[in-house]
Amino acid sequence: xxxxxxxxxxxxxxxxxxxxxxxxxxxxxxxxxxxxxxxxxxxxxxxxxxxxxxxxxxxxxxxxxxxxxxxxxxxxxxxxxxxxxxxxxxxxxxxxxxxxxxxxxxxxxxxxxxxxxxx
Amino acid sequence: xxxxxxxxxxxxxxxxxxxxxxxxxxxxxxxxxxxxxxxxxxxxxxxxxxxxxxxxxxxxxxxxxxxxxxxxxxxxxxxxxxxxxxxxxxxxxxxxxxxxxxxxxxxxxxxx
Numbered sequence: 001x002x003x004x005x006x007x008x009x010x011x012x013x014x015x016x017x018x019x020x021x022x023x024x025x026x027x028x029x030x031x032x033x034x035x036x037x038x039x040x041x042x043x044x045x046x047x048x049x050x051x052x053x054x055x056x057x058x059x060x061x062x063x064x065x066x067x068x069x070x071x072x073x074x075x076x077x078x079x080x081x082x083x084x085x086x087x088x089x090x091x092x093x094x095x096x097x098x099x100x101x102x103x104x105x106x107x108x109x110x111x112x113x114x115x116x117x118x119x
Numbered sequence: 120x121x122x123x124x125x126x127x128x129x130x131x132x133x134x135x136x137x138x139x140x141x142x143x144x145x146x147x148x149x150x151x152x153x154x155x156x157x158x159x160x161x162x163x164x165x166x167x168x169x170x171x172x173x174x175x176x177x178x179x180x181x182x183x184x185x186x187x188x189x190x191x192x193x194x195x196x197x198x199x200x201x202x203x204x205x206x207x208x209x210x211x212x213x214x215x216x217x218x219x220x221x222x223x224x225x226x227x228x229x230x231x
Contacts, residue, residue: 110162
């Protein structure tokens with residue numbers, strides 16, 4: 001399985017500011033996924049990031065609020081912009097685990113998460 | 120109706136008990152099923168990945184899928200305090216390289 005390094009692990013931010021979360025993967029991956037995990041709620045996909053193209057956002061999430069960069073096949077960032085207390089959540093990146101050279105997926109690996117508190 | 124329903128618990132059992140965790144789903148397009156374990160302040164880690172009806176065993180863990188009833192289960196035998204975590208079921212929306220749809224997770228505590 002891939003190994004993901006996600007930073008920061010936690011942060012407390014003032015409302016109106018922005019925070020950029022980084023994910024580094026130890027292998028090249030086509031797609032990286034960004035999720036939000038709110039207390040008592042399911043993990044919810046924010047967007048899918050492909051290298052070399054615009055990220056694809058899920059319903060309810062917009063690029064102005066959650067801009068994503070994907071400069072290469074091992075790295076991605078998610079920015080939470082103009083934060084409000086409602087953005088307090090855990091943010092996770094994820095990649096698909098595939099058998100090398102095939103389209104066979106055997107799971108998804110997640111980063112350890114970024115616990116964001118907006119005050 | 121949510122696509123994936125999972126009782127959030129919490130569930131508390133004594134050490135050595137058999138634990139049964141369950142999810143139901145409404146979308147027949149789900150063909151692959153995963154169970155993740157998430158310890159406090161950690162990301163989810165994959166426990167089991169199945170794609171057919173029936174049972175799949177891995178050590179103390181058994182994943183069961185009943186596609187006709189749209190019902191999946193995870194059984195933990197001889198539960199240990201180290202099994203205390205939140206367990207999430209998840210399904211790829213199109214059975215491949217697509218987003219995962221998660222249940223809310225069931226918080227399990229195994230008491231020594």
